[in-house]
Amino acid sequence: xxxxxxxxxxxxxxxxxxxxxxxxxxxxxxxxxxxxxxxxxxxxxxxxxxxxxxxxxxxxxxxxxxxxxxxxxxxxxxxxxxxxxxxxxxxxxxxxxxxxxxxxxxxxxxxxxxxxxxxxxxxxxxxxxxxxxxxxxxxxxxxxxxxxxxxxxxxxxxxxxx
Amino acid sequence: xxxxxxxxxxxxxxxxxxxxxxxxxxxxxxxxxxxxxxxxxxxxxxxxxxxxxxxxxxxxxxxxxxxxxxxxxxxxxxxxxxxxxxxxxxxxxxxxxxxxxxxxxxxxxxxxxxxxxxxxxxxxxxxxxxxxxxxxxxxxxxxxxxxxxxxxxxxxxxxxxx
DNA sequence: GTCAAAGATGTTATAGTATAACGGTTATTT
DNA sequence: AAATAACCGTTATACTATAACATCTTTGAC
Numbered sequence: 576x577x578x579x580x581x582x583x584x585x586x587x588x589x590x591x592x593x594x595x596x597x598x599x600x601x602x603x604x605x606x607x608x609x610x611x612x613x614x615x616x617x618x619x620x621x622x623x624x625x626x627x628x629x630x631x632x633x634x635x636x637x638x639x640x641x642x643x644x645x646x647x648x649x650x651x652x653x654x655x656x657x658x659x660x661x662x663x664x665x666x667x668x669x670x671x672x673x674x675x676x677x678x679x680x681x682x683x684x685x686x687x688x689x690x691x692x693x694x695x696x697x698x699x700x701x702x703x704x705x706x707x708x709x710x711x712x713x714x715x716x717x718x719x720x721x722x723x724x725x726x727x728x729x730x731x732x733x734x735x736x737x
Numbered sequence: 738x739x740x741x742x743x744x745x746x747x748x749x750x751x752x753x754x755x756x757x758x759x760x761x762x763x764x765x766x767x768x769x770x771x772x773x774x775x776x777x778x779x780x781x782x783x784x785x786x787x788x789x790x791x792x793x794x795x796x797x798x799x800x801x802x803x804x805x806x807x808x809x810x811x812x813x814x815x816x817x818x819x820x821x822x823x824x825x826x827x828x829x830x831x832x833x834x835x836x837x838x839x840x841x842x843x844x845x846x847x848x849x850x851x852x853x854x855x856x857x858x859x860x861x862x863x864x865x866x867x868x869x870x871x872x873x874x875x876x877x878x879x880x881x882x883x884x885x886x887x888x889x890x891x892x893x894x895x896x897x898x899x
Numbered sequence: 900g901t902c903a904a905a906g907a908t909g910t911t912a913t914a915g916t917a918t919a920a921c922g923g924t925t926a927t928t929t
Numbered sequence: 930a931a932a933t934a935a936c937c938g939t940t941a942t943a944c945t946a947t948a949a950c951a952t953c954t955t956t957g958a959c
Binding site: 667 | 881
Binding site: 609611613643644645647648651669 | 945
């Protein structure tokens with residue numbers, strides 16, 4: 576069995592962040608796109624959270640770090656990161672979260688905990704393929720899937736997050 | 738084979754609207770909730786569109802009809818209609834659309850055409866059950882599913898909507 | 900029927916999310 | 930070095946949603 580969908584809340588998150596930044600460099604190089612300092616900062620701030628973070632919360636963090644940015648700055652970075660598959664937007668939260676598998680294209684499914692607000696990314700091909708099949712059966716040409724499941728993660732079901 | 742996912746754009750939509758309002762009355766009666774004139778108006782305006790409509794567009798339509806409403810009015814109606822399963826919110830559009838099957842609880846999947854902005858509602862149990870299973874396998878207690886697929890509907894693939 | 904409680908609506912203000920538009924700067928290519 | 934494209938700064942504004950509080954209406958108990 577692989578990694579659990581939700582990492583234990585007490586894992587060493589610095590490792591996640593370093594790994595994500597290293598991945599991002601490789602991906603951008605391969606894509607021929609530029610991971611500028613600003614974009615990298617936004618990506619790092621996203622990864623520093625254990626949960627999806629909103630654009631204006633990111634903005635606030637940048638201000639705290641002395642980077643006097645305006646909304647378009649952060650939205651541009653978010654757009655770039657999405658285009659390069661480095662982050663995902665969680666529609667039901669209006670928030671952004673790091674992608675766990677940026678190195679290959681994939682359709683994801685997200686488990687969104689209503690209590691602790693953490694999100695797990697599934698990458699279940701059976702689901703994405705079944706969705707594609709159903710869409711095609713209706714004559715629909717599928718471009719992008721948004722699959723988000725709200726509920727309670729295992730820890731919150733056990734009452735570990737109050 | 739049943740109804741097509743996307744109705745032909747030239748069907749008699751007045752029939753859809755009348756049917757939806759009749760359904761709504763039954764559903765609210767069964768739920769013990771009150772379909773007031775205001776809520777009914779919002780539901781009717783939603784059904785008058787062939788595509789999901791935003792809260793502020795609804796507001797504008799109400800103004801055109803001489804009903805001088807403020808945002809909370811329409812949001813309250815939308816909340817009520819959602820609670821009674823009479824409409825769905827399409828997260829990826831920030832817009833609302835009539836539910837095709839309000840009489841029984843169900844998880845839906847939405848096909849969202851990027852060109853004509855129409856939406857088809859699938860109700861595929863195989864998909865919703867597979868999603869639940871995957872979530873549970875991760876120890877996740879599923880409460881609500883959001884499944885939206887963006888792409889092109891059959892008509893738009895044939896260039897019928899320019 | 901009256902009255903209390905609950906539910907629904909009106910109103911004002913404000914919070915939260917996102918983009919348009921324009922000008923300047925930096926990097927890349929030739 | 931000039932031309933181009935990509936990136937960034939800045940201001941203003943559009944779009945989406947809710948808080949808070951007052952008023953009115955419906956319902957149900959007596």
